[in-house]
């Protein structure tokens with residue numbers, strides 16, 4: 558085989574389909590969020606407004622968090638120095654897991670090196686080790702969930718997105734004695750809709766299935782303490798496994814699960830993606846702990862975020878910008894064509910100093926390419942006005 562030709566040819570095809578990924582390198586300046594610096598193709602540096610960050614609560618520039626991280630880096634080693642089992646479990650990891658456990662109102666919590674790794678590890682471990690397990694997975698579940706289920710080699714059933722009737726149809730057909738796990742997200746980040754958690758739990762209880770919810774796009778944002786959508790519905794105690802990230806509203810890196818002592822200990826003991834990798838740097842663990850402590854009390858910021866998201870939706874509808882039906886803070890604008898989506902995103906940043914990433918295949922299905930707007934409590938109404946005018950211009954001219 559001519560390896561180089563193969564690689565070159567694959568990339569060429571990706572470019573022809575407008576699915577090649579170009580990165581915009583930005584400089585996030587503390588105290589200025591959502592304004593960042595961006596250097597364009599001609600080498601000119603300018604300020605842009607970022608509208609596509611998952612730093613949903615602007616915690617990336619929180620003073621208490623930065624101070625705690627600076628102090629930690631002065632006092633301890635830069636890296637963890639090992640896997641969790643071999644010298645990489647520090648007091649900072651212990652403190653973080655205790656904080657998450659309390660936040661999620663569960664018996665126990667476990668931290669992973671990312672949300673992706675958390676999903677992959679939990680699901681591959683449970684699906685593989687529980688004898689004859691069947692996994693029921695929402696059709697729109699994230700890649701990390703899909704890969705975890707694949708790796709488990711367990712039997713799987715895919716139910717139509719947010720369709721509890723279909724879930725029940727599938728589960729009814731299976732052996733009532735077979736162990737079962739229902740896997741879903743609380744907020745689907747590419748269309749912004751929220752899952753029918755209560756109804757899914759009812760089906761799970763009826764058929765004796767475990768429930769696993771990915772709250773990656775909800776932790777920090779929903780519920781009285783920001784623990785997620787399940788908290789806002791008073792359903793945390795009814796869900797067996799809550800998974801989340803430290804990389805979005807918490808503004809660090811890492812992932813977690815919170816569950817019963819037994820399930821958490823099982824994943825801790827058998828999960829390869831937990832066992833065989835260096836643990837998070839202590840400074841990140843400390844930053845995450847501080848960030849979570851702040852987020853628990855961030856009611857006002859949560860209200861501000863929802864208000865600005867609502868304002869964006871109302872403004873866009875008034876101006877005829879085609880937004881998708883979203884129940885959450887995420888506002889997806891449907892474009893439906895990969896080239897157009899890329900062109901619009903380029904035009905927004907080059908001409909209007911606005912950064913909205915184009916979301917193309919494989920993140921979303923072909924023909925449903927979109928611009929995904931994710932505001933923060935620091936985005937103003939004035940910024941929304943500029944954004945809406947710029948998007949109108951991009952629709953007209955791309």
Ligand SMILES: Cc1ncc(COP(=O)(O)O)c(C=O)c1O
Nearest residue numbers: 671672673699746773802804811
């Ligand atoms: C629903 C969902 N789950 C899991 C992840 C992975 O989380 P992380 O970015 O922490 O790896 C993502 C990332 O975007 C996600 O959207």
